[in-house]
Amino acid sequence: MGAMAPRNEFTEGFIDFLAASPTSFHAASAMAHRLDEAGFTPLDEKQGWGQVSGRHYFVRGGALLAWVAPEQLSGRAAFRIVGAHNDSPALKLKPDPGYTAAGWQQLNMEVYGGPLLNSFLDRELGLAGRIVERDGSEHLVRTGAIMRVSQLAPHLDRSVNDKLSIDRQFQLMPSFGLGEEPDIIELLCGQAGIGVGDLAFAEVLSYPTQEPAVFGNHEEFLASARLDNLSSVYPALVALERMTDSSDVAVLAAFDHEEVGSATASGAAGPILADALARIARGLGVSGDAWYAMLARSSCISSDAAHSVNPNHLAKYDPQTWPMMNQGPALKVNAQQRYATDGPGAALWQRACRAAGVPSQVFVSNNDVPCGSTIGPITATRLGISTVDVGIPILSMHSAREMCGTADPGYLSGELGAYWQGA
Numbered sequence: 464m465g466a467m468a469p470r471n472e473f474t475e476g477f478i479d480f481l482a483a484s485p486t487s488f489h490a491a492s493a494m495a496h497r498l499d500e501a502g503f504t505p506l507d508e509k510q511g512w513g514q515v516s517g518r519h520y521f522v523r524g525g526a527l528l529a530w531v532a533p534e535q536l537s538g539r540a541a542f543r544i545v546g547a548h549n550d551s552p553a554l555k556l557k558p559d560p561g562y563t564a565a566g567w568q569q570l571n572m573e574v575y576g577g578p579l580l581n582s583f584l585d586r587e588l589g590l591a592g593r594i595v596e597r598d599g600s601e602h603l604v605r606t607g608a609i610m611r612v613s614q615l616a617p618h619l620d621r622s623v624n625d626k627l628s629i630d631r632q633f634q635l636m637p638s639f640g641l642g643e644e645p646d647i648i649e650l651l652c653g654q655a656g657i658g659v660g661d662l663a664f665a666e667v668l669s670y671p672t673q674e675p676a677v678f679g680n681h682e683e684f685l686a687s688a689r690l691d692n693l694s695s696v697y698p699a700l701v702a703l704e705r706m707t708d709s710s711d712v713a714v715l716a717a718f719d720h721e722e723v724g725s726a727t728a729s730g731a732a733g734p735i736l737a738d739a740l741a742r743i744a745r746g747l748g749v750s751g752d753a754w755y756a757m758l759a760r761s762s763c764i765s766s767d768a769a770h771s772v773n774p775n776h777l778a779k780y781d782p783q784t785w786p787m788m789n790q791g792p793a794l795k796v797n798a799q800q801r802y803a804t805d806g807p808g809a810a811l812w813q814r815a816c817r818a819a820g821v822p823s824q825v826f827v828s829n830n831d832v833p834c835g836s837t838i839g840p841i842t843a844t845r846l847g848i849s850t851v852d853v854g855i856p857i858l859s860m861h862s863a864r865e866m867c868g869t870a871d872p873g874y875l876s877g878e879l880g881a882y883w884q885g886a
C-alpha cells in the first residue's frame with residue numbers, strides 16, 4: 464500500500480498561494496488578485512453595492528468575502544456558505560520594537576494566537592503585514608529572511624531535551640543584526656515607500672521564510688507554514704473560481720482573527736458575514752419574512768484544518784478513529800458542540816462528497832484530551848443556520864512548519880465545489 468498522491472497541478476497552485484500569503488492581509492490580497500482574474504468585481508463596503516448578482520467580493524483587513532449569485536432568485540433559493548480563516552499563529556511586532564542587548568539588535572514581539580513556540584526557534588524569519596499611514600492609507604509590506612530566535616545549546620542547559628520551557632517575554636525575541644540603533648521601522652516604511660514620520664501603525668508579524676516543499680516516500684506530503692488554515696482557503700478559492708451558474712447564492716467567507724477568538728471587526732464572531740448576507744439579499748430583492756425563510760433554508764460548511772493521527776502519540780487520539788492523510792477531509796464531530804456538525808449538516812456533507820466522487824473520513828477527540836474549536840460554532844450561533852465542520856487532516860498544527868497530504872486539498876476543493884453547485 465503506497466500512497467497515491469504525487470504532486471500535481473493543484474499542489475503547484477497551492478504552493479504558489481502559500482508562498483504569496485505570509486499573513487492574513489497578504490492572503491486576502493492574493494485571493495483578490497485571483498478573483499479579479501476569474502471575473503469577480505470588487506465592491507467597496509463604504510459605498511452602495513447596486514448590483515449584487517454575478518461574481519463579487521470585498522476585502523476588510525485580513526478578511527475577504529466573495530460570492531456568486533444568480534440574476535433571478537427562485538422562492539427556494541438559499542445561501543450556501545463556506546467559512547474559513549486567513550490568519551495563523553505567529554510573533555507580532557510590538558510598537559517601537561527595536562532595542563539592543565549585549566551588542567545584538569533585537570525586536571520586541573508579542574505572541575499572536577497559540578503557536579508551538581519551539582517551532583519558531585532556530586528558523587530564519589521574515590516580517591510581513593500591513594502599514595497604515597496617518598492619513599489612513601494602507602500598504603502591504605514583506606521583508607526577506609532577516610531575523611531568528613536562537614535556542615540555547617544543550618551544553619548550557621542540560622535539561623533542555625527533558626522539558627523545554629520558553630519565557631514568552633525574554634526568550635522569544637528575534638535577533639536581526641549587530642550594533643546600535645535598530646532601524647526596523649525605517650526598513651518597513653522604506654518598503655512601503657513612506658516616510659517614518661507618516662507612519663501611524665504597523666500590524667506586522669513574523670513568517671517562516673522557508674519555501675513550502677513536497678516530500679515523502681511517494682511525494683505524498685506537503686510541508687509549509689500556515690496550512691492551518693490556507694489548506695481550506697485555497698481549495699475553496701479554486702472551487703469558487705470554477706463556479707458556474709447555480710440557483711443558490713454561493714458565499715466564501717475567509718475570516719481573520721480565528722486564532723485569537725474571532726471577536727473582531729473582520730472575525731467570524733463579528734457582523735461581517737451576517738451584514739454581507741443581508742446586503743446581498745436586499746440587493747436581490749429579498750426582504751421581510753422571505754429573508755428569514757431564506758436563512759432557514761441556508762447552510763454553512765466551516766472548513767478548518769483537522770488533526771491527522773500522529774504515530775508517535777497514539778494515546779492522544781480516539782482509539783477507534785484515526786484520520787489519515789490522503790484519505791480525504793475529515794468531518795469533525797464533538798458532543799460538546801466545539802464543532803458545529805449536526806445531522807442535517809452531516810447529510811449535506813455526504814451528498815457533496817458523493818457528488819464530487821471523493822473520499823471523506825471522521826475526526827472525533829479522545830475524551831480525555833481537550834478539543835479545539837473553530838469558526839463553525841460561532842457562525843452557527845450568529846446565523847442560526849445548519850453548519851458542518853470539516854477540514855483536511857494535518858500534523859504539527861500551529862507549528863511554523865505544518866504538514867498535510869498532497870491529495871487532500873484537491874479532494875476538499877471538489878467537495879466544496881459540489882456543495883456550492885447544489886449537492
Ligand SMILES: [Zn+2]
Binds near residue numbers: 548691721767768
Ligand atoms: Zn484553524
